[in-house]
Amino acid sequence: MSTATTSLGRPAERLSKIKPSPIRQIFDKAAALDAAGEKVFHFEIGRPDFDTPDVVKAATAASLDRGEVHYGPNAGTPDLRAAIAEYLRSRRNTEYDPDTEVIVTIGANEAVFLALMAFCGPGDEVIVPVPAWAHYQSCVRLAGATPVPVPLNAADNFSLDLDAIAAAVTERTRMVIICTPNNPTGGVASHSEIEKLAQILEPTDALLMSDEIYADLVYEDIEHVSPAAIGNLRRRTLVIGGFAKAFAMDGWRLGWLAGPRELITPALRVRQYTTVCPPTFLQPGAATALRAARGDAEDMRREFEDRRRAGLKILSAVAGISVSKPDGAFYFYVTYPPALAEPAEELAMRLLETERVAVVPGTAFDPEGGTHAIRISYACNIDDLTEGLKRIARTLTPTQPEGAKQ
Ligand SMILES: Cc1ncc(COP(=O)(O)O)c(C=O)c1O
Structure with a gap:
């Protein structure tokens, strides 16, 4: 009996409206770099880097x-x-x-x-x-x-x-x-x-x-x-x-x-x-x-607050970008004009490939409005945060034309 079928894996209709995550590529590439032993600045992750309280x-x-x-x-x-x-x-x-x-x-x-x-x-x-x-x-x-x-x-x-x-x-x-x-x-x-x-x-x-x-x-x-x-x-x-x-x-x-x-x-x-x-x-x-464990939670919150302050200092010195006011959570949402850099998914890939910094493109949060935005998580230690943000700042700072150099 031959009832060869090509539809064994046909998903239910409801799945047809759900696209695979556009940030999979970034996550997969960051994971591959990790596996190859490269130092990656993980700003794409939305989770604390602390351990669960002992109690x-x-x-x-x-x-x-x-x-x-x-x-x-x-x-x-x-x-x-x-x-x-x-x-x-x-x-x-x-x-x-x-x-x-x-x-x-x-x-x-x-x-x-x-x-x-x-x-x-x-x-x-x-x-x-x-x-x-x-x-x-x-x-x-x-x-x-x-x-x-x-x-x-x-x-x-x-x-x-x-x-x-x-x-x-x-x-x-x-x-x-x-x-x-x-x-x-x-x-x-x-x-x-x-x-x-x-x-x-x-x-x-x-x-x-x-x-x-x-x-x-x-x-x-x-x-x-x-x-x-x-x-x-x-x-x-x-x-x-x-x-x-x-x-x-x-x-x-x-x-x-x-x-x-x-x-x-x-x-x-x-x-x-x-x-x-x-x-x-x-x-x-x-x-x-x-x-x-509310005391432990408060200690972690204070640590996030310190990182937030340090991060904002670096980002606010970058001309031309705009950082939404991060009153809570642990993210910076940075928007930039198209003249400053390529669309977010390409920029995120370039940041990973050339600077080893992983961020989430804004299109993951708003496919239409987020084409020139990236999300940076500061749920990582302050040294990595500082170094990684400097790399992002460098990437978003236009290089001076040859003739303008002293
Ligand atoms: C806004 C928001 N709600 C809910 C969640 C999910 O939280 P949980 O890990 O408890 O499922 C997340 C995780 O990133 C989140 O950012």
Whole structure:
């Protein structure tokens, strides 16, 4: 019987709308250089270079010693949910019932996925101000819904363009996604911006996804404001949070989704038929992070603040480029005029090939508006940061014509 087929690997229709990441080439090349023993300045990575605090590891080891190795509750252990609710109360001024309004997720990634799968589908539109973390739009598409990117303006420091968001709202708008502090721009939404967003959403049935994974990483006198704490927004807001960034626990794959019971119950249903529950023995460690490792997190934040200051000093001396005001997170988002350098994907490749510096092209965050932008992560030691930034500065500084040389 010959039923030769060429379609064994035919992906589902929903995947046709999701393109492979445009930054794969940079990542693969940086990895190849590493493997060849070359020194690469890794500014492409969005994760802390610190180790997870010891107290967190010890609590996890103790859980394993107690034999906590079996399935747990779908929403996560009651103790970790209680720790998350305590933390949100003390740090974000928001109240959630740990029994019904918090889900412990497999990283903040799963929280995004659960929220979108639970509430968005064909015919729904999801507003995503861009530049933005690429996962949002891909997950919106996986859910069968349509992302509606709203371009933010470099001249306004990529702050939330509320008039543009208001103009993008239609009767199909099911959700608006904001990320504050922001990846990639480092921008932090102000109280008044969020109040204005609340007014825009008030007459609608749109939900708000507030990705607050970087909430503990704000600098100088900047304050993070959770939309869930403002006006009448709580009832429509799904808060995304996690351990990866502030506690250096990215490999633990733990985060949370918090929201009113009416929104958490459907999200939990998605969880029941996908990942079932988070790893049981990691959860005592995560609860310990929130209760007993805030000092370690603050030490790391201060270190990021020092790096940020050192990095800004170097970048602000480069003529012709513009760095968005990095009030939070650990990224510099640099835009440059086309006259200064080639488009971002080519520039990123040149930086890697000639200077051994890996950065992410802006097109990863906004395919249209990010053609002349790069994201630089400063989650690396200060010596590497300084040297790598000098190399970027050198690349972006036009060489003087021969005749102009003394
Ligand atoms: C804005 C944003 N949200 C969520 C995540 C995912 O976090 P986690 O590692 O907890 O899944 C990231 C990771 O880079 C991020 O930048």
